[in-house]
Amino acid sequence: MVTAIFFTVFFLICNAGALFLGQxxxxxxxxxxxxxxxxxSPHYDGKQFVNEEETLFMTGNKSTLAVWREFMFNTKQQTVPDTALPAIKTDLKKLPGDKDWVVWFGHSSYLLNLSGKKILVDPVFYKGSPVSFANKMFKGTDIYKPADMPDIDYLVITHDHWDHLDYETVVELEPRVKKVVTALGVGSHLEYWRYxxxxxxEFDWWESMDLGDGNRVTATPARHFSGRDLNKNKTFWASFIYESPKRTVWIGGDGGYGKHFKQIGEKFRNIDLGIMENGQYNPDWAQIHTMPEYLGKEMTELGAKRYLTVHHxxxxxxxxxxxxxxxxxxxxxxxxxxPVLMPEIGEVxxxxxxxGIIFNDI
Known part of the structure; x- marks a missing residue:
């Protein structure tokens, strides 16, 4: 009887898991x-994508389970603001098309206008996890939705993690997106979602494409990983150089410090704006996100004229x-x-x- 009950419960749990993952x-x-x-791809080992440098998912002495248990249940100080963060609701559709600008929406979502081309990066306007009750947006940071976006020339998706690729957001945006720029394999999700x-x-690292009208995109390395379910690293991750007639912007995506910052800086010596990952780091996963002590070094080696940090x-x-x-x-x-730009959410x-506020000397 006990055995029968055990297998019945096990069967129900498995079925529930399959239904959940089948969404x-x-x-x-x-x-x-x-x-x-x-x-x-030279970055695919026959089973999964790999980084150029050996990269550990977990860098401490704890097990993955112990790290997640500590994250979920240990007391954390001031990780979430008590009150709404300041944000500005800008009418994006009325911004000038003949000027270059960037508007940040919090975390790694932002809209660029470069020589009249609208580039929307990693938009997450509904939720950043598989379930609505986890990974909630901070108060005041949820004021933008897909309907607020202008028509998009290039939707850039750096990788397929939930906090960079929001299913509801990209499905709603599809009719107003001309092209998607992303890393190898990520198109599989988007095609399934009727793009x-x-x-x-879809690009491998160092692949480049002339987009016409003096615009060009090049996929560049990042030290990270991918996956929306139990399948890890089946799709690729990347950063991107976007060259317009007026300026060059580096779209950093996610990732830890590595030799690629110097490589990118040496290959592209005229980067006007570098958009850097800065946040969600921890010593337990120190190689897949930028630790604070490396941020200045990354800026120096990339060699951009100025920076904007995101992922926070x-x-x-x-x-x-x-x-x-x-x-x-x-x-x-x-x-x-x-100099580092320090905008509020929604500020042009x-x-x-x-x-905005630029720190040349602190």
């Missing part, structure tokens, strides 16, 4: 022609205080001697001249 929002791992292309395959531009101020995905990344950005500005930062 459309989990996407589809690459197969068919897309998988065959992936197999040709026409002709809209999807919207979600609690680590154990540091919610305001700590902003202090890191100020410190990195002093260490690198590079015009790139033709200095805008």
């Amino acid at each position: 459309p929002s989990f996407g589809k791992i690459p197969h068919g022609a897309r998988l065959e292309r992936i197999k040709q 026409p395959v002709e809209k999807l531009l 101020s919207k979600f609690c995905l680590s154990k540091h205080a919610y305001f700590e990344p902003l202090e890191n950005a100020k410190r990195a500005a002093k260490e690198s001697g590079k 930062m015009y790139l033709d001249e200095p805008a």
